[in-house]
Amino acid sequence: MAYKILVIDDEKLIRWTLEQHLVREGYEVVTADSAEKGLQLINEEAPDLLLLDNRLPEMTGLELLEKLNVPERGIMVIMITAYGLVETAVKAMKLGAYDYISKPFNLEEITFVIRKALEAGSLRSQVKQLRGKVDAIIGETDMMLRVKDLIAKIAKSDATTVLIQGESGTGKELVAKAVHSGSLRAERPFMAINCAALPLTLLESELMGHEKGAFTDAKAAKKGLFELADGGTVFLDEIGDMDISMQAKLLRILEEKSFRRIGGVKDIKVDVRVISATNQDLSRAMNEGRFRKDLYYRLQVVPIMLPPLRDRGRDILLLARHFTDHFNRECHKSVQGISKEAEQVFLSYPWPGNVRELKNVIERAMIFEIDKEIMPEHLSPEILEQHAAPMDSSLTPVSLDCLTIPESGISIEEVENALVKKALEMAGGNQTRASQLLKMPRDAFRRRMKRFGLI
Numbered sequence: 001m002a003y004k005i006l007v008i009d010d011e012k013l014i015r016w017t018l019e020q021h022l023v024r025e026g027y028e029v030v031t032a033d034s035a036e037k038g039l040q041l042i043n044e045e046a047p048d049l050l051l052l053d054n055r056l057p058e059m060t061g062l063e064l065l066e067k068l069n070v071p072e073r074g075i076m077v078i079m080i081t082a083y084g085l086v087e088t089a090v091k092a093m094k095l096g097a098y099d100y101i102s103k104p105f106n107l108e109e110i111t112f113v114i115r116k117a118l119e120a121g122s123l124r125s126q127v128k129q130l131r132g133k134v135d136a137i138i139g140e141t142d143m144m145l146r147v148k149d150l151i152a153k154i155a156k157s158d159a160t161t162v163l164i165q166g167e168s169g170t171g172k173e174l175v176a177k178a179v180h181s182g183s184l185r186a187e188r189p190f191m192a193i194n195c196a197a198l199p200l201t202l203l204e205s206e207l208m209g210h211e212k213g214a215f216t217d218a219k220a221a222k223k224g225l226f227e228l229a230d231g232g233t234v235f236l237d238e239i240g241d242m243d244i245s246m247q248a249k250l251l252r253i254l255e256e257k258s259f260r261r262i263g264g265v266k267d268i269k270v271d272v273r274v275i276s277a278t279n280q281d282l283s284r285a286m287n288e289g290r291f292r293k294d295l296y297y298r299l300q301v302v303p304i305m306l307p308p309l310r311d312r313g314r315d316i317l318l319l320a321r322h323f324t325d326h327f328n329r330e331c332h333k334s335v336q337g338i339s340k341e342a343e344q345v346f347l348s349y350p351w352p353g354n355v356r357e358l359k360n361v362i363e364r365a366m367i368f369e370i371d372k373e374i375m376p377e378h379l380s381p382e383i384l385e386q387h388a389a390p391m392d393s394s395l396t397p398v399s400l401d402c403l404t405i406p407e408s409g410i411s412i413e414e415v416e417n418a419l420v421k422k423a424l425e426m427a428g429g430n431q432t433r434a435s436q437l438l439k440m441p442r443d444a445f446r447r448r449m450k451r452f453g454l455i
């Protein structure tokens with residue numbers, strides 16, 4: 001699609017010359033003879049680039065820029081200034097213009113600056129799009145910040161295979177989509193398939209397609225997911241449940257980047273990124289012989305571990321607020337937030353269904369007529385009970401990856417300090433829960449907090 005350029009200049013001859021030239025260069029061009037008309041066309045035509053003369057009747061180009069909020073709109077602006085008026089140029093750049101040209105200009109110069117601006121603009125919008133996707137993932141704890149950072153990095157490195165692991169409802173699909181839409185593959189398809197939901201033969205034909213007559217039901221040839229997603233991403237959900245014989249076939253596709261449809265004789269080459277996800281412990285599945293080692297190492301070139309919600313501390317509250325806003329919009333409600341009491345429940349409940357469960361809990365709570373905030377009485381009895389019950393310790397593996405022993409060594413005291421901080425972070429500042437995490441009486445825990453200057 002051609003880029004659209006809006007020329008705003010009050011001199012007819014300049015408008016005409018630029019239009020002729022830019023159309024010949026392959027751009028789509030619209031013109032305006034005043035700032036007011038220009039503003040209107042910016043809204044109606046959504047141009048990619050603005051060539052803006054500063055000296056206009058009534059409203060100047062700079063005034064137009066002030067009204068426009070250029071960075072927000074993502075439009076590229078090139079300011080045309082009278083010769084020697086550096087100050088105008090500087091002001092324009094401050095207001096978000098990309099570059100300026102002074103009169104008199106030659107057309108070659110204009111073409112060059114426009115091309116540069118449009119290139120920068122498409123880069124900027126890619127970055128913005130990427131940021132938008134990563135922003136859609138709510139989370140500020142160290143663990144989640146690291147995950148978001150990783151997503152941004154993987155998105156840029158085009159082809160690496162990614163394995164996302166995490167309990168059910170931790171956001172694996174959301175992350176897979178963020179990787180896809182942040183990558184250069186974003187314009188190409190994202191095709192997801194649940195490997196647990198289909199019997200082996202069906203899964204195979206879904207993934208690889210089949211030729212006409214390959215089996216009884218194959219009345220016509222069909223493309224598989226790998227072909228349909230060419231240039232894009234295939235998301236293999238629940239990969240841990242994939243049949244072992246299919247695992248061998250998948251490995252071959254990944255290694256050779258080509259395959260044959262069922263019943264086919266032709267090798268089909270494809271360029272897809274494979275992202276897989278599982279809520280199973282794949283290393284255990286490997287040890288038990290249910291998952292191929294070679295496939296495991298092939299899939300997890302970059303592993304992403306999504307922590308369970310109960311370990312994300314105050315992120316639980318961020319997410320709760322996020323979903324409250326979401327359902328406010330969706331159901332035209334105006335719930336103001338979560339009460340302190342409900343927050344305490346949220347922080348100590350173990351969330352076996354993770355983010356999905358939290359989302360459902362908020363949705364359900366908002367069915368009630370809520371005066372102002374979500375209160376404990378808007379939550380289901382199970383949640384209220386479980387939050388009071390002591391935690392099942394098998395549900396909270398304490399991860400020690402927050403700790404590394406430096407060459408210079410580390411004292412047990414420092415280890416304790418780090419663990420206390422970590423437990424507090426995981427418990428969102430809730431001391432009772434943090435002490436439970438370290439299987440320590442509450443007052444012993446508080447003593448340590450004091451010793452380490454945390455209270």
Ligand SMILES: Nc1ncnc2c1ncn2[C@@H]1O[C@H](COP(=O)(O)OP(=O)(O)OP(=O)(O)O)[C@@H](O)[C@H]1O
Nearest residue numbers: 136137138167168169170171172173174279355356
């Ligand atoms: N960090 C997050 N920020 C915002 N929304 C999230 C986050 N994590 C998950 N969600 C939302 O929670 C729901 C569940 O997420 P998703 O489907 O990605 O989980 P999953 O790990 O694939 O689950 P399952 O293992 O059950 O397939 C979705 O509606 C998703 O948008």
Ligand SMILES: [Mg+2]
Nearest residue numbers: 169172173237
């Ligand atoms: Mg999923």
